[in-house]
Amino acid sequence: MGDTFFNIQHGYLEGIVRGIKSHLLGASEYANLSQCETLEDLRLSLQATDYAPVLTADIGNLDVRELEDRLRTHLVDEFNEVKRNSSEPLTTLLNYIQHGHMIDNVVMLLLGTLSGKPVAELVAKCHPLGRFPNMGTIGIATNSSELYEAVLIDTPLAPYFKECSITEEKLDELNIEVIRCVLYKSYIESFYDYCQGLGDTTAEIMAELLKLECDRRAMTISLNSLGTGLSKDIKESLLPARGHLHPYYLPELAKIDDVEQLKTIVEGLPEYKGIFDDGEENLEDKLIQKEVHMCIDSFLHQFHYGIFYAIFKLKQQEVTNLIWIAECITQKSRHKIETCIPHYP
Amino acid sequence: MWMKTIGGLVGVYLLIGLSDMLGGRGPTVDIVWLLENISPYAMCGLGVALSIGLSVVGASIGIYLTGASIMGAGVKEPRIRNKNLISIIFSEAVGIYGIIVSLIMLTNLEMFGLEAAEQNFAMKAQNYMSGYIMLGAGLTAGIANLVCGWAVGAVGSGAAIADAANPVLFVRLLVVEIFASAIGLFGLIVAVILNSKVKMGNIV
Numbered sequence: 001m002g003d004t005f006f007n008i009q010h011g012y013l014e015g016i017v018r019g020i021k022s023h024l025l026g027a028s029e030y031a032n033l034s035q036c037e038t039l040e041d042l043r044l045s046l047q048a049t050d051y052a053p054v055l056t057a058d059i060g061n062l063d064v065r066e067l068e069d070r071l072r073t074h075l076v077d078e079f080n081e082v083k084r085n086s087s088e089p090l091t092t093l094l095n096y097i098q099h100g101h102m103i104d105n106v107v108m109l110l111l112g113t114l115s116g117k118p119v120a121e122l123v124a125k126c127h128p129l130g131r132f133p134n135m136g137t138i139g140i141a142t143n144s145s146e147l148y149e150a151v152l153i154d155t156p157l158a159p160y161f162k163e164c165s166i167t168e169e170k171l172d173e174l175n176i177e178v179i180r181c182v183l184y185k186s187y188i189e190s191f192y193d194y195c196q197g198l199g200d201t202t203a204e205i206m207a208e209l210l211k212l213e214c215d216r217r218a219m220t221i222s223l224n225s226l227g228t229g230l231s232k233d234i235k236e237s238l239l240p241a242r243g244h245l246h247p248y249y250l251p252e253l254a255k256i257d258d259v260e261q262l263k264t265i266v267e268g269l270p271e272y273k274g275i276f277d278d279g280e281e282n283l284e285d286k287l288i289q290k291e292v293h294m295c296i297d298s299f300l301h302q303f304h305y306g307i308f309y310a311i312f313k314l315k316q317q318e319v320t321n322l323i324w325i326a327e328c329i330t331q332k333s334r335h336k337i338e339t340c341i342p343h344y345p
Numbered sequence: 346m347w348m349k350t351i352g353g354l355v356g357v358y359l360l361i362g363l364s365d366m367l368g369g370r371g372p373t374v375d376i377v378w379l380l381e382n383i384s385p386y387a388m389c390g391l392g393v394a395l396s397i398g399l400s401v402v403g404a405s406i407g408i409y410l411t412g413a414s415i416m417g418a419g420v421k422e423p424r425i426r427n428k429n430l431i432s433i434i435f436s437e438a439v440g441i442y443g444i445i446v447s448l449i450m451l452t453n454l455e456m457f458g459l460e461a462a463e464q465n466f467a468m469k470a471q472n473y474m475s476g477y478i479m480l481g482a483g484l485t486a487g488i489a490n491l492v493c494g495w496a497v498g499a500v501g502s503g504a505a506i507a508d509a510a511n512p513v514l515f516v517r518l519l520v521v522e523i524f525a526s527a528i529g530l531f532g533l534i535v536a537v538i539l540n541s542k543v544k545m546g547n548i549v
Contacts, residue, residue, distance in 0.1 A: 004406065004495065007413040007502060015417015015506060022510045023421060302503055 003200065003303040009087045014302070017311045020078065021299055023050045025318060033325050034337045039067070042326060051322075064326045071319045076128045079312060089198055093305050095156065096191045097312055101130025102157055103187060107180040109138045110147070114173065132156075147179075160186040174228060181221055181238040188214055192242045198305060205298045205306030209313075212294065214243030215272075216287045219262060222253045223283075244271045292317055385476025385545070389454050392483025393447045396536065399487030400443020403494025403529070407436025410498030411505060418509035425508045428515055432501030435526045439494040442533040446486040449537060450479050455546035468547065475543040482539040489532020496525035 007014075025033075029049060036042045039062045043055045054074040059066060083094045105126040112122040119136050126135065138151050148161050160183045188210060195206035218239040225235055236254035239245075245253060249265055256262050262283075266272045275286050295310035328337045411432040419426045453475070462469040504518035 004410065004499070007410045007498075011410065011413025011502065012417040015414045015509070016420050017417075018506050019418055019421025019509060302506070 006303040010090055010305075013082055013085055013090070014307065017082065017307055018299065020050075021307070021311055021314065024314060025049060025321075030321075033322075034334065036325075036329055039063070039326060039329060042067075042322075042329060046322075064323065064330055067326050068319075068323050071322055072128050075312075075315050075319055078315065079129060082308065090305055090308060092194065093198075093308060096187075096194065097309060098129055099156055099160070099187055099191075100184075101127045102132055102155065103130070103160070103180060103183045105130040105132075105135065106138060106152070106157065106183075107176055109135065110176045110179075111173065113138070114176070157183065157187075160190070162186070174230075177224075178230075178234075178238065181217075184217060185238060185240045188217065188240045189242050195305075201301050201304035202306055205301060205304055206309060209291070209294055209298070209306065209309060211243045211271075212287065212291055214240040215245050215266075216284075216291075218243060218245050218250065218253055219266065219283060219287075222256055223259065223262060226256070226258070244269050288317065383476075385457075385472050386454075388476030388480040389450065392479035392481070393450050394483070395480075395487040396450070396483035396490075397443045397447040397487075400446075400490035400494070400529075401440050403491035404436050404440030404443075405494070406491075407439060407494035407498035407501065408433055410495075411436060411501035414502035414505040418505050422509040424512075425505060429501070429505045429508060431519070432497065432504055432522060435497045435501065435522055436494055438526065439490045439497065439529045442493075442529050443486060443490050446482060446533060446536045446540070449540045450482060450543075453479070453540060453543040453545060457546050461547055471548070472545055475545045478539050478543050482536040485539065486532045486536040489535075490529045493526065493529030493532070496528060497522060500525050 029045070032045045033042060036045055043059075043062055046052065046055050051071065051074065054070045055062075055067075059070075079094070079097075083091065086094060108126065109119070109122050112125075113119060119138075123135050132155050134151060134154065138147070140146070140150060148158075152158055152161050192207070192210045192214070195210065196203045198206075221238055222235065225238075232251075232254045236251055239250045239253060241247065241250065245266075249269070252265050253262065256265070263276050267274075267276060275290070276283075292314065295313050298304075298306045298310040325337055328334055411429070415426060415429045415432070457468070457472050462472060500518065500522045504515060504522060507518055508515040
């Protein structure tokens, strides 16, 4: 029943998003791109794709920075077009996508100012999907209570900050990482619960995608926190409690001492069985690859909101890939191109 | 919400019935009396209204489901817009089935003398039967067309998106759509045959 009325509000957008999906770069485009000798070749190869209007010939000197800027602007334009046409509950879902980037931006700004870089330069580097007003003022925060009261209270991130222990302690690198983890944990849990509330196919599709995201965070956090001296209880409280690893494997994950133990735990889950089998790529790439496949699969269902999440994941991955290719070309290490691109069907 | 409304109505009816029964006015709770006093014209009118009304709802569901997807998918692949108009036509046909049934019923609608009907039981029975047949025919056509439009819409929406992704799929999905569209025809056929039994007026 609910499926039928989906099209009243979201049918048009679903059509657009599926259009974007069928214009994603395919295997043949990637084959062409990996043959490019210079960035100018890369630009010409992209002329036959959706990126033609953003990479016009009037760019004087194309470098990786400029390319990244333009690709990201293109992505944000597409996102905003969808968001402007959206209505509830899709708007909230799109907001959630932005909140993830906002958290990354806040943490990047904090880490940047800590190491004394100028704020203007940092703001320019932020992911445009996660921009919010007054981003520049974040540099004034020296401890987490100032950070909350001066900056974050006016942003959509304020509710996620509730679980953060607001202390007068000076912000250092470890503190900032902990803040990132807590914010992200409460963000992704709230996102997951919201999607479950939508019910039907949306809940089913988004559950799988967000569980993977949770597990990826949990694995990354437990790996990165090795040797930081954080106690096991704190570590466990940082791991997002919605994934496949929840609830039985998270305490074990907080206890690990090296990568091998992580592998043993993760391999025990049916969802991740065999993920380390060939042992060539690193964990992050494997999980990204899995996520890309799941995003593509989510397009097999119609009348649900999961594709809006999936398309922007795929688009971002594509931008990341293009930038990686451009980097490889400028650094004359083209042999690396093939190794790092998740495969699109 | 629907269940609550229906439950409420049934509850009110039972309360009135119980209070009548316990208050010694038992015979007024009489379904046969109720049915006998509903005029055959009311049944005709209800039949016509249901057939055209539900069919149009079905057609509009079909058109918006398909139309929204055609518009969206047509942004990136403008070539789909002409071919996929056929899905809109299928949905529209559902509304036309409703009109056909309504028109047939309206041509069968005749005046009859109520006084004469009270004298002549066969004539009364004939006219009452016609009334119920029209209600039944209207419901048959209406509900069949409602779900038919729904099915055509859902398939049409998928067809538009599939066509945008891969042009080969269009013809195959069209077959599915034709079968969905046939559901409404079943309703139409049954309604037309039912209508052939209708005989109203001062005849025996």
